Amino acid sequence: MIQRDSLTRHLYATDASMYQEVPEGVAFPKTSEDIQQLVRQANTHRFSITARSAGTSLAGQTTGGGVIMDVSRYMTQILEMNEKEQFALVEPGVIRDILNREAGKHQLLFGPDTATTNRCMMGGMIGNNSAGSFSIKYQTTREHVREMEVVLSDGSRATFKPLTPRELEAKKKLDNLEGHIYRSMLKLLERHRELIETSYPHKEIIRRNTGYALDKLLEMQPFRADGRPFNLCELLCGSEGTLAMTVSAKLNLVPKDPHQLLIIPQFKTLEEAMRAAVEIVKYDPAAVELVDHIILDATKGNIEQRKNRFFLDGEPRYILITQFEGQDVAKLHQRAEELRQRLSGLNLGYAYPVVDESDKMKRVWDLRKAGLGLLMGLGEDTRSPSFCEDTAVRVQDLPEYVQEFQQILEKHDTGCVFYAHASVGELHLRPVLDITTPAGLEKMKTIAGEIADLVKKYRGSLSGEHGDGRARAPYIPKVLGEEMMPVLKQVKEIWDPEYIFNPGKIVNPKPMEADLRFSPEYKKPAPETVFSWEKEGSFGEATELCNGAGVCRKLAKSGGTMCPSYMATKEEKDTTRGRANVFRQVFEGDHPDGFASEELREALDLCLSCKACKSECPANVDMAKMKAEFMHGWHEQNGSSLKERFFAEAGKLYPLASITPKLANAITASAPVKWGLEQVFGIDQRRDLPAFAPRSFGSLFKAHQRKGTVQSPEKVVLFVDLFSWYNEPDVAMAAVHTLETMGYEVIISKHKETGRPQLSKGFLKDAQQIVREVLDDFRDYVEAGIPVVGLEPSEILTLRDEFLELCRKDQKELARKLALQSFMFEEFVADHADKLPGSNQKQKVLLHGHCHAKALVGNQPTVEALEAAGYEVEELQTGCCGMAGSFGYEKEHYEVSQDIGELVLFPALREKKEELVCAPGFSCRHQIKDEVSRKAWHPAELIAQRIRGLVD
Template identity: 60%
Template sequence: MDTESKSSRVNIHTDFQTRRLYANDASSYEELPEGVAFPISPEEIISLVHYANKHNQSITARGAGTSLAGQTTGGGIIMDVGRNMNKILDIDPQKKTADVQPGVIRDTLNREAGKHDLLFGPDTATTNRCMIGGMIGNNSCGIFSIKHQTTREHLLELETVLSDGSQVRFKALTEEELSAKMKLDSLEGKIYREMVELIRNHREAILDNYPHPEIIRRNTGYALDRLCEMQPFNPDGRKFNLAELLCGSEGTLAMTTRAKLNLLPKDSERVMVVPHFPSIRKAMEATVEAVKMEPAAVELVDDIILDATKGNIEQRNNRFFLEGNPKGILIIQFEGNNRKILEQKARNLADRLDKSGHSDTAPIITENDKIERVWNLRKAGLGLLMGLGSKGRTPTFSEDTAVRVADLPDYIDDFQRILDKHNSDCVFYAHASVGELHLRPVINLQEPEEIEKMKTMAEEIADLVRRYRGSLSGEHGDGRARAPYIEKVLGSDMMPLLKKVKQIWDPNNIFNPGKIVDPKPMEADLRYSPSYHRPQVDTHFNWRKEESFADAVELCNGAGVCRKLSESGGTMCPSYMATREEKDSTRGRANLFRQLFSGRDKEAFQSEELNDALDLCLSCKACKSECPANVDMARMKAEFKQGWHEEHRITLGERFFAQAGKLYPIASRFPRLSNWMMKQPAVKELLQQLLGIDKRRDLPAFAESTFMEWFANRPQNDIPETDPHNEVVLLIDIFTNYHEPGIGKAAIRFLESQEYTVIVPDIHEIGRPQISKGMLGHAKTVLDDTLATLSAFASQEIPIVGLEPSETLTIRDEYLDLCDDDQLQTAQQVADHTYTFEEFSANLVQESPKSDPRQKVYVQTHCHAQSLIGSSSIKGALQQAGYQVQIMDAGCCGMAGSFGYERNHYDVSMDVGELRLFPALRSLPEDALICAPGFSCRHQIKDGTNRKAFHPAQILTNIFD
């Protein structure tokens, strides 16, 4: 239920599902809040602050929830500003500034700023979902911090709500303005008076104890050292601006409602060089040399992450630049407006590293699309670690330390000695250019002795950072993980000052308590701990790759890649893109899986909360490739729905869509009558009431005769002579057979034109609808029959080709996990010989005189194909046939099998289509040739844009009937 206080006008969601969804961020922590609020204005935040003071509740501000140190977990009220306070209020190209609300996503801002050739410089690995409010809270920096430094350097003004509910704007002040502020009889005045007094009394001690000023990324404790640099304490310093203190304060001092940011001109050119190294030490020594040449970025990626890219479908394609098996690489980018100068810099650096013996391989990359692919691989680093299973579940207690660049080689050696002492491995990656590496020792938090090891290592690493006068946090913040060790790094004299700052700003301790000062022990509230109960349930899928169902539900680490918006590209997660609700993201669903199954086991299959969260999952499988951890939510949904159905009846609608093959033969006997009836309003109303089929949809029409009827009755003289030893099996799915036999006919013509003898087995169901509906017992029966038939062909090396991508790829994907152990070898053999029509035809097509080489084909790739095999095959086949091919990055069409036909999904289905696909298609010329291999995609395109799309077989043969 929701709790609402009319007097304070605040709406706090207290239902269990919402609270569970906001119990985690991307850190190692899990803390169930009392409630969640989604304010729409500064006034609602003021109301929330008054409510918190009245009811002794805390408020933890949250954007995308990508924090790694537990800053956005809390036991009070979580305040999500991303849902509603996400507007760009103004961009001033002349002044080069932007006014934004805290929920604006960084990439969204840069898309708009880019229209004026401007950008907001800080570039974290999470820019497609992280929000400006969160970047301010953590003082985010990112890949290009050697060039753009931190968020703090680009923050001009902050509008905030203070802990008493007053609204205050913080900006640079002259000494006269500062004096006036100090005279105010308000919390604002008190803050100015007491902060000035604190700095004046302790300036020398602060500067002596804080991290070395040469370290760009220093974010330990409150930024008192930054205030020491300002007027009036430093006559030559910049104007006094408390916004710099709030930046990096992790939401513990004030709530941001609006920010004014500095924008920079965009450079027009960039060149990348990627030296490979036999050791991390060599890479660190090379970093010292590289920064002398003024690069825009120098990023380290080690062999653990590079190896993890091999198992990720999307990142595997981004390994094109790698040579051999380096221990680590540096990704070095030069930026400017003169390409020749940049290329010369890259060559000079590569030559210097070669002659010095640091690296003998350093590919130079100049094409923008390839440069983006390298950065995509780098940005996937954190999530890729989770793809390593339990070994990748590395806690983030020490992964944000920063030292001077010149100290990096020795610092890394000392860090390695700590690892060796504790017999621990470590992942090394991140921002070498500014002395920061994300060092993540491998710790198993479910073992008590490992918890003690983590605490001991945290103490020793903090001592090491202190010895180098480094920063315990470079950009991710102190949070739950590092706050207990701030005293070791800054010294005991600084802790009273930090506590004083908190007391000045937030005397009732309502803003994100326990972060920075007065923290809980770092081992409290861990997501995984010795008390965590791993799920133990019998499942229908074998979860062979993941090793168990428990491992599958634990894959997600909360990085939140699934929360990117549609305009960021890709497909994951279409329902979240449409609703922007956490429960509709892969992360939200994965968190519910883990929380509900831990300790409840089989009982969790009856969870209404999880059933509701899975309702809008389109089973598109984009998460299987785009999620760095390879979370396969489509498969998890199918497993859950099977368990759900074991206790709840399967609805008539689910049975209809999962077992349509039983009804089709009847309806197809009288196609004209069936088609007429399905268009009648009364019948549509009945279908909506009985089967849940939305009456706004037209069901696919039945053909006058089926494909199988045509194939069985083909005149002998209509069959060309083919090589009887050159055979191919063509799978005719029920959609092709009953609705679109012309596609099957076109495929036959094409295969026979390539001198293949085509075999059409009596198989029309592969099991895809049954799997999608969570009827895995039925799917297993289909699997048994299908394998029995197809194994005879596969054993003879006869290729098996399918026309419908989702059906065909089920054989290569789910079959290998749904089959019994004694069937696995057969299933693998069949999978190895099964191809989509596009894959098989790509190597067969020759230049066709029928096609106009100037004609362009726009391709909407099927989601399953895009996730599992990509779009290179369909592009290659059509290009070989003489067409110009444009693969549309338009995301999911929104139909997803039966999903878009269902009454409770129709609106979301159309919303997904409207995100990118429909607008893109409407912008095409009226005579544009559109290709969509998926049956559902073609029908969604027709319903959403009134355009006709064709199967590749029709385009390759120019048979469009």
């Protein structure tokens, strides 16, 4: 039941916090009985249990030295959706967005809305008492949990819910741990009532989550005659898994308002923004979110978020994303206009754009939600450890509180990121510190203490929603007072006398600086590498980029491509985060395993090198490049297999096979040969290898030349890859026809490879040789300013990506120029669409984008090129097709390849049977042909057909 292998333990050593602690093992319960059995084992064998779902906690509460209990793999069911009574019964591994997609079918929703909703899970939201952007309207998770079924520290089960006085008396009489909890908690609350009420934060602060929620229990019967029924669920919310293990929860759902509208005031100074926030809350908003210039600047360098900056007016230093919701859209616009006039009249802000289209509002919120990951991935020079980022004060206190916070920063000569929930007085304030130096570490501890004193001064909360965990627990005495600490300890011991559940969190914490991921003892990896790693600074810095935010854990229905293998397997080792964590751990230290690590090789096995992480990961982790570097080092130490060489060196075999294509096709399609290919090269027998065309592109183009080609001062170099040359020459000929029709003289490049197969298999020296030869041969084209146009996205985009990292130093400037002059075919056509013949006829086409294109360019150029040719394009929201070059052909990967395709792509194509299908990627087209029996066209074919008037 408990996995104790080294890889699994290292995968679960970190979360999104600054901590790293390798556990004894990891358990993946499927049922409540499994959790009970695990708890009983813990009692017998004296180990601790730390509950974890998505592992996106920022205070270290999902790290621990005992057993990590991960509910995210199996306990993911919505057990009941009750529209009439407006509740959902869920297991702790249910993702918040999935819950709301189901609730949305009934015009209901679960209100709390964190920045991590596409991967955070209800168990974690309960543990942290999460709130999110809309807490001014929906408050916190605590207000939406009706009942909880839990496993207690002795292995028994209990259900907590609101109790009538009679039911409460009955609970007190139980002769078990549950009865003991009720009796002891009521006595504790009565005994320490006055101390709790005077020590805890202002009741006006919605997001108060420091310590255990004893103040919330005192609002209930029997302590207040007019209070709500006694319900220990409110204590469990925010208890960080230190009191009980959640089995299921009944969650309150609320009706969705039909209309939303955003107004986004923009400011030059933080003071203006804070004063404006105080005004805005008077207009009954559903959310008011601060985003500062540091995050806004970071969006410029993130491919995924760059397109979401459309609403910004110039370069604001601060913005307040304000959402109004209601039944009448006209009234929402009226309220927004009244707010605009109010702020303008007070000289607060200089621009107030209104956004009311749903797709554009989503883009604004996507930018806001990316904020945490973006700032956590800014690099070591702007590293911001999360230790005081979760404080909350009353909204009216916010301007003065922020001013005093800034004074503390100035005293310590550092800056700060300011963002998040201005509507409820909580800002995520993240000082920039380098805690890998002794001075930086001491400064963090000093600032943490001073911030805790400041929070106490305003009677605020040290933790608003991220939890106390390890980072803030040492400072709870400053905020609640030393007298409260024995009380909190009593709470822990009433529920968990042996400290089995998540010890060291909230009470009895280790020092803040214990078990840090980065500390003065940390030794940055510095192995010899083939890539130059210029963008990241070094290979060592590349291994540090991942911040644990866990965006790579989103599932297919959330959109995007990263990480396709995780979407299929749901295993942490198949996330970018999991792989990055193992990378860092095996390369750091005095005696790193590095390129000899079996664990890392296993973690990388299902990485498809799709490059989605390069754009979708907020920290821009490029796992494809990291994998290539590691596999190169692995080959250097361990040699390479025949199978790996076969896929990397296909270019040597293609010319031979194309001499007699019919014979080659017949041989490779025969059952005995398929069996032999599986045995020798690992090619799954269920796969058909791509057929060789009767005539290669070289032959077809020579025939075309004999008929006469376009002679023009405007020239393009057409890079025809191996697959277009030997397997699908019609694609390349279609490109020639299109480019000539546009008035270009087409020059065919001598080279057919840019090193993509070699890169994907880790043969970097071979790829490096190809890079250097291509650059030398393309020098004249580059110097003449002739654009280079490619048909296969992964091949042509290698010129813009890896070439810059693999070229000789004397070729660096040439490589930069070539990168600027290189285009995917559809990119080039879109940029010169005015040269295409006009067409009024429209035909529907479904577009499945190539992973590398989406990561480095986006689908928009393909959409624009097809539209310019007269097509009506529906961009399918598909991720990876699952083929990914050779990946889908390999026997050990065949099933995963199919599972990935079945996530979105295959069902979408089966549903839309009538439309044309466009897929720029060679692998994608063959995956579609093999698994859906549909013909998929390259954009060049579709555009050429339109030009010729031959579209079916």
